[in-house]
Amino acid sequence: xxxxxxxxxxxxxxxxxxxxxxxxxxxxxxxxxxxxxxxxxxxxxxxxxxxxxxxxxxxxxxxxxxxxxxxxxxxxxxxxxxxxxxxxxxxxxxxxxxxxxxxxxxxxxxxxxx
Amino acid sequence: xxxxxxxxxxxxxxxxxxxxxxxxxxxxxxxxxxxxxxxxxxxxxxxxxxxxxxxxxxxxxxxxxxxxxxxxxxxxxxxxxxxxxxxxxxxxxxxxxxxxxxxxxxxxxxx
Numbered sequence: 001x002x003x004x005x006x007x008x009x010x011x012x013x014x015x016x017x018x019x020x021x022x023x024x025x026x027x028x029x030x031x032x033x034x035x036x037x038x039x040x041x042x043x044x045x046x047x048x049x050x051x052x053x054x055x056x057x058x059x060x061x062x063x064x065x066x067x068x069x070x071x072x073x074x075x076x077x078x079x080x081x082x083x084x085x086x087x088x089x090x091x092x093x094x095x096x097x098x099x100x101x102x103x104x105x106x107x108x109x110x111x112x113x114x
Numbered sequence: 115x116x117x118x119x120x121x122x123x124x125x126x127x128x129x130x131x132x133x134x135x136x137x138x139x140x141x142x143x144x145x146x147x148x149x150x151x152x153x154x155x156x157x158x159x160x161x162x163x164x165x166x167x168x169x170x171x172x173x174x175x176x177x178x179x180x181x182x183x184x185x186x187x188x189x190x191x192x193x194x195x196x197x198x199x200x201x202x203x204x205x206x207x208x209x210x211x212x213x214x215x216x217x218x219x220x221x222x223x224x225x
Contacts, residue, residue, distance in 0.1 A: 004156075033212065042118075043157075043202065045212040056212060091157065101206075102147060103213060107156035 002026070004106035006092050012112045018080040021109045023092030025074070031055075031095040032075050033103060034067060038088035049075060082113045116140045118205050120216035127224050132190040134219045136203030141184060143205040147213065148177065148188045151200045160188070160201075190221075198223045 005024045013019050025032045034046040046065070047057040051072035060067070064083070069075040079086055089110050093103040117139040126132045138146070144165045149157040163170045163177045163186070170177045176189040190197055200220050204213040 035213075035215075042217045043204075043213075043215040045214070048212055059212065093157075101145070102159050102162055104159060105149070105157035 004092055004094050004104055006090075006106040006109050008109060009107065010110045010112075012114065013082055014114050015084055016081045018078065019082055019111060021077045021079075021090055021092075021111070023075045023077070023106060025092070025094030026096075026104055029094035029096045029104075030072070031097070031101070031103075032069060033093040033095075034075070034077055035059075035091045035093065035105075036088050037091070037108075038085070043091065046077075079111075082111075084113050087111055087113045116143075116205070116207065116214045118203055118214050118216040120201075120203055120219045122217060123220050123222070125222045125224065126193050128193060128195055130193055132193045132197070132221055132223075134188045134190075134201050134203075134221065136186040136188075136216055138184050138186065138203075138205045138214075140205070140207060140214075141181070143207050143214075145206040146177075146179065146186050147204045147206070148175075149202040149204060151202065151218070153199075157202065193221075193223050195223045195225060197221060 032049040037043045045059040048055045049069045089108040093105045147162045148160040174191045200218040203216040
């Protein structure tokens with residue numbers, strides 16, 4: 001069974017540009033999460049989808065971040081326009097509805113904003 | 115508010131036991147997880163424990179939960195150089211909800 005995949009693995013952009021990150025969850029997992037780790041600090045929750053609906057977006061830092069999950073399969077996270085403080089590693093995770101509902105993480109996308 | 119804390123570094127010799135500690139603030143946390151991150155890799159789920167359990171053992175890993183003190187620990191028996199990584203403790207407060215992570219403990223295993 002394939003794990004959670006993320007694309008790209010690395011992205012280097014200039015301040016003001018737009019970047020779109022993609023996450024493909026484990027097949028059959030209705031729950032999809034985005035997290036990020038900035039500059040070696042703790043991993044912070046961004047948002048949670050259940051199928052195509054946003055269940056919890058309390059961690060989204062501001063309106064420059066837009067997450068979508070059309071059709072309830074893969075998800076995208078767009079940052080527009082990117083700022084220096086957006087640099088970090090963006091992780092995606094997915095889980096299924098049965099216990100223990102453990103979240104399985106992808107390898108992350110390292111975003112560098114210059 | 116919700117907070118999870120860990121010490122940042124731990125160094126042990128190969129063959130010794132490692133104990134990584136974690137404290138959390140919200141007593142309503144129901145699920146607690148340990149994740150491992152090797153250099154350049156993503157987060158690997160190691161083990162988990164529900165709040166109605168005190169201990170869970172899985173091969174070389176033992177998780178102990180003290181609900182009164184809100185303290186969680188991960189013990190790795192016979193630590194190997196391949197166990198060198200960052201270990202994250204995470205707490206969830208409802209089924210399927212967001213995880214609150216600690217800062218991660220960097221384990222260094224010396225031969």
